[in-house]
Amino acid sequence: MFQTDRFIEECRNALRETNAHAAVRELVDRAVRDPSQIMRAVGEPQRAGVNTIYKADDLTILNLCWGPHMDIHPHNHNMWAVIGIYAGREQNMFYRRDGHGLVRHGTKELNVSDTAPLGKNIIHAVTNPLDQITAALHVYGGDFFATPRSEWDPKTLEEHPYDVEHTIQMFEASNARL
Numbered sequence: 001m002f003q004t005d006r007f008i009e010e011c012r013n014a015l016r017e018t019n020a021h022a023a024v025r026e027l028v029d030r031a032v033r034d035p036s037q038i039m040r041a042v043g044e045p046q047r048a049g050v051n052t053i054y055k056a057d058d059l060t061i062l063n064l065c066w067g068p069h070m071d072i073h074p075h076n077h078n079m080w081a082v083i084g085i086y087a088g089r090e091q092n093m094f095y096r097r098d099g100h101g102l103v104r105h106g107t108k109e110l111n112v113s114d115t116a117p118l119g120k121n122i123i124h125a126v127t128n129p130l131d132q133i134t135a136a137l138h139v140y141g142g143d144f145f146a147t148p149r150s151e152w153d154p155k156t157l158e159e160h161p162y163d164v165e166h167t168i169q170m171f172e173a174s175n176a177r178l
């Protein structure tokens with residue numbers, strides 16, 4: 001059964017493993033196998049938003065709810081991550097750097113109970129293709145909010161410092177449409 005406190009503790013313990021990323025992936029994989037248990041613990045997704053379950057220098061756990069048809073610009077994290085979907089669907093477009101811009105090099109669709117480990121250097125854009133909320137556990141191997149990172153203009157693919165305010169506005173706009 002998924003319990004938030006227990007999950008935090010297990011992720012903290014996983015950080016001591018030789019391959020912390022793989023250990024956390026197993027935990028997320030196990031958690032999203034039973035989405036109803038996650039919803040029992042964190043509530044049914046009602047609004048788009050970034051809900052922080054846990055935050056430390058070496059670990060961030062988010063309950064991330066994408067609004068209907070939300071599009072997130074290409075961005076990096078500069079730390080490993082694991083995504084596990086417990087409601088809806090997420091489409092990922094992966095990029096790599098190319099001169100001053102980016103080139104696309106792959107896509108991955110994640111459905112309920114799917115997990116995806118993301119390496120430290122990945123650059124991705126995310127879309128919720130559904131007219132309902134997509135909800136996922138996101139676990140990061142660092143302080144997601146304090147670590148400097150980049151986002152890329154979706155049209156020009158120019159790199160800029162990550163703009164937290166812009167992201168908050170996108171979630172608010174999405175909620176206004178809900």
Ligand SMILES: [Fe+2]
Binds near residue numbers: 075076077124
């Ligand atoms: Fe991301």
